[in-house]
Amino acid sequence: MANERPITIDDLLTVGSVGNPQVSPDGRWVAYTVSSRDFDEDKRRTQIWMVSTDGGEPIPMTSSDYSASSPRWSPDNKYLSFSASKGEGAKNQVWNLNRLGGEAEQVTSVKQGISGFEWSPDGSRLLLIIQDPKPADLTEDKDDDKKPLPHVIDRMQFKRDYVGYLDRRRMHIYTYTPGEKNPRQVTFGDYDDSDPVWSPDGKSVAFVSDRSEDPDLHWGTDIWIVNVDDPDSGITQVTTNEGRDDSPAWSPDGRSIAYRTATGFDVGGSALTPTRYLASTVVGRDERKILTPDLDRNIADPQYSANGKKIVFKLEDSGQVHFASVDKDGRSLVRNLEQQVNVRDFATGGGKTVLLLSRSDRPMEIYQFDDGTLDQLTHVSDKTLNGVARADVEKLQFESADGTPVEAFYYRPLDFDSAKRYPTILWLHGGPASQFTYGFSPTAQLFAANGYVVIMPNPRGSVGYGEAFAKGTVAKWGERDVEDVMAAVDYGIDLGLVDADRLGVGGWSYGGILTNFVITQTDRFKAAMSGASLGLTTANYGHDHYQLMYELEFGLPWEFPERWVKLSPFSKVQDITTSTLWMGGALDWNVPIINSEQMYIGMKRLGRDTQLVVYPNEHHGIRRPSFERDRLERWLVWFDDRLK
Template sequence: MKKTITLVAGLALLAPAALAQAPAKRPLQLSDLAQMRDVSDAQISPDGNWVAYTVAMADTAADKRNADIWMAKWDGSQNLRITTSKDSESKPRFSPDGKYLSFVSSRGESAEDGQAQLWLLNRAGGEAEKVTKLKGSISDYVWAPDGKRIAMIIRDADPDSLTQAQKAKKKTAPPIVINRFQFKQDVDGYLNKQRQHLYVFDVASRKLTNLTPGNYDEHLPSWSPDSKQLVFSSKRGDDPDRHYNYDLYLIDAQSGAKARQLTTSELPDSDPSYRSRPAWSPDGKSIAFEQGGPRELMWYSVHQLVVMPVSGGTPKQLIASLDRNTSDPQWSADGKSLYFLLEDDRAQHLAKVSASGGKVERVVAGPREISEYEMGPKGKIVVVNSEPQQPDEVFALEKKATLRPLSKQNDAWLGQVKFGAVEPIQGKSKDGTLVSGFIIKPVDYQKGKKYPTILRIHGGPVSQFGYGFAYEWQYFAANGYAVVVSNPRGSSGRGGDYTKAIFADWGNKDTEDVLSVVDYAVQQGIADPDKLGVGGWSYGGIMTDQVISRDKRFKAACSGAGIGNVFAGYGTDQYVRDYETELGRPWEKPDVWMRVSYPFFHAGQISTPTLFLCGEKDFNVPLLNTEQMYQALKSLNIDTELIIYPGQFHGISKPSYVKDRYQRYLAWYNKYLMPKGAATAGGQ
């Protein structure tokens, strides 16, 4: 049956600046990776006059990422860099009286033994002061409303690791002793008895008190309005490694206090994976939080906005009829409404609803991704917002839902480069399911000309490609390629049924779905059907393996941190709970495991030259999985290469390696998709 494709109504999403008045712009280049600034974590001062935020960018000399704290005046008249050290600072927070700007940093610590400590910067002047000297590391913290104490989540130091002094003496490291069900975690490495606990830090005396000693991990603390209690999220029971059931607990903020369990359902409440902190109502009588779905659905379920009394009772889902993910609840000052982030098809909006439930109001909507927001005094709100041709920046929310720029960190750079048009599309999959996506046209696109085209596939699988800026898309567009991306079944943003459609059935419906946008690009006369490439990272790498083992139209592939033989994943990565929940134990349900391992056991059907890439220390989707697929193609005499990035985890972070990866992507695609001698615009 012939597939048909439909196009979403609407124009291409244009650059924010008026092109007629702008100077001549150049295509995007690899050197622009060092120019881009990542803006995040906006915080409003207590008087509402300033907004602190974090700016991260590549330090090419040191070959690492470095983050600094900046402040913007509310009226937009000033942007000041507050920290300038060669080490990163993050999590800027104002003390409730506005006297201090606090942050977390490992500055001054040795490179290998450095732990994130708390620093206080007196806004009246002077240098920042390191106020903690921990063997462990601070992962999260929040000021009490009265400003006298700070709640901290501190991870224990690794008892099996060697200090720098011990390494200098060449002391032999002790054996790693493992006895946990989940014993691996990307970045953290092998898991032993290390836990992270809830502490309270007294600002005046500098005294630190552990409120929750024990064999559990605590997350996302939030203070009561009277500064007497804390609510936090924790997994407990005989063996927390074996389940997903996060619950909320209340504890008095004093030594020796015992935590009281607040939520008791089997649904995960404030799962830290989603970084959605529970929020107290202004009167201290209710708590709003994010609640996940049934255990058996894991991340395939929709996350709901829930409110329950502090005194106990039944949690109430405020917008159960809305089949979309919600996160980050924050109360209005009068306690009558709740603001939250609402994920929808390719977008993420700021929304609000009555505290008693009812109709959802989209406060800031449109083709955009609002990744964060913060509420301040006198109804002031800031958001971190990204659009297809604008990276994340901080904006003040004005009346009539307009956004006024505050940070402007990327404005100068954006004035120099030109981007390919980003158009929203919908493809129709083999069974008629509509699949949302985008097509990114080459920078110098000419109507009627066919272009080599790359299908890029997102990770997750439960995530989505959205209206935010994507360097990768624009890099390929600058080098003469059209790019097509989609949100196949398994993606978020389209409701629970759409997400769970690939449960225990990877590579089947989602392969058909990603191919639908390729069909669209060919049908529209944009994509050259004889010059198609494919690639992705993580689940995008998994899907790349699935696609090339099921479809021979692709002439080149780049598979990053994927797995083709899921049998090999059991017991080698961090997903043992997830595997057993979704697929069952491999010796009990080998047919299910064989089904999702299709690429490896059908490697003989692959003819696409494939570049494989992975981080050496990846515990998320370990290197051995990539090695197996590389070895299979090498055995079959298919052109292939394996690139291993030393010391890197699942996410490649070292700037020189990030640049190297893009160079290799482009070289591999050019080898098979670009006519010999064809010039590219942005490959330098």
């Protein structure tokens, strides 16, 4: 480390982000995406590459002049397909690259564009996900495409961040044979359809949909099957669980479907999130068999092995995401990779398995996996991070105020000296149904490179520690979770790492919300950064996109007004003495900017040290590269000025 320099904001913004690995049918190649920042255009772009499973130099498959995503191999290994919007005002379409060479050729010409696609098993046609068209999509007049029209609303769920006001244009499934004029619609109705998967014989598609009386007031989804050659015959309901069933995967013989199932309210990301189990059912029987009944941990993305004997999946567990498997009958659970990593994705093909994973000192890269060993195939971050020091991190366990075991990741600053105590930033994750992991944390690495101890706890409300732990904050935000994160700070003090007189706290989304609950209950922190957080909770009812979650967790505001007041950090804004930086996107309908405005104006009126930064045309996440840079710079200045 002596000859390495500290990581910088430039480093973090220059590193490309690897995603969406896809193994070719012959197992010889892996296609994947790399997203990077174009600082001249001030936007992000995504490019498709491929690399041999034998290793070697990766090959760019699409130009850096436009963004391309969703790489997919045709079953005959002839084409590498992808989706892209090529040209000004163009809609997202499917494109084919012939493996023998030549330019990409456009395959679909859907007026409103496509949202997803998959090849049929025999390669003769495509499955498409298409949203119902707007009236302007059906005309040849291009001038009416941008003409503003009033939003006419009659739904309970009428907003969605990054989308805007919702109407009744739904996502449906189509099939398309290349060369034909139009795709053929196979699902219908006032419902959204997602997660479509071809059956092995190519005659049917399994998909996920909430077809209850009013999906906006329902918390479940089921798995359905449609015969794509005879959609008029109707659809077949495969599962009837009251909770959420999703992520269907066919067995190779087409007789069974493995899927993810939840056994209660499942309002994604909220404290109401139940354990999501691995399940399977025989097609036509609706006999759910939970394959992991004693595993009180979330699974994701199940997939049958090529011989149908095992099911592989991702497994959240105690600050890690494992690549795991069970026999098809649920026996012999195995964590296939016993390393301190975070597995984001995996793919199989041609007898090969690849994992997309990150480590605490390395961003996401693709590795070939074989019987517990890893062979790194991509090295996207090497160009930027070679010669750059990265902080050491350790996951530790301690007891909270009520004796509950809690874990946190502790990052030590570069050139750490055990004889010294350091200024410390308590950094809190969003969700709350999320977890910090052994994955690469740009934020923690940046703070550590600038001389801070960084504590990243998984308090009550986090996933990876069982359903009771995850539900420890239901309608009790700012109670046990505050105790847990403060216990993480006190443990750092006991270890001799933390300078108790130089404490900072921050986070984004629920991390910002929890920050608000912390600084309204203690004056121990000298500086705080609260991003996309909560102020007066009642003001969000009908304004953000969480209407069903509020009703299920808090009750209706006119029926439980005292509870809504208690769950509002704004109710205690007068108790904040911590210097606080408020931040958010002007168009955020996830946690709207009105919350940060309320908290800021309360502190400003009280004469406290505070500042509000609003990013124009940004939503819940900050995506414009210049704004990403601005945010990181402001974080460092805010904490440095008050903690050093």
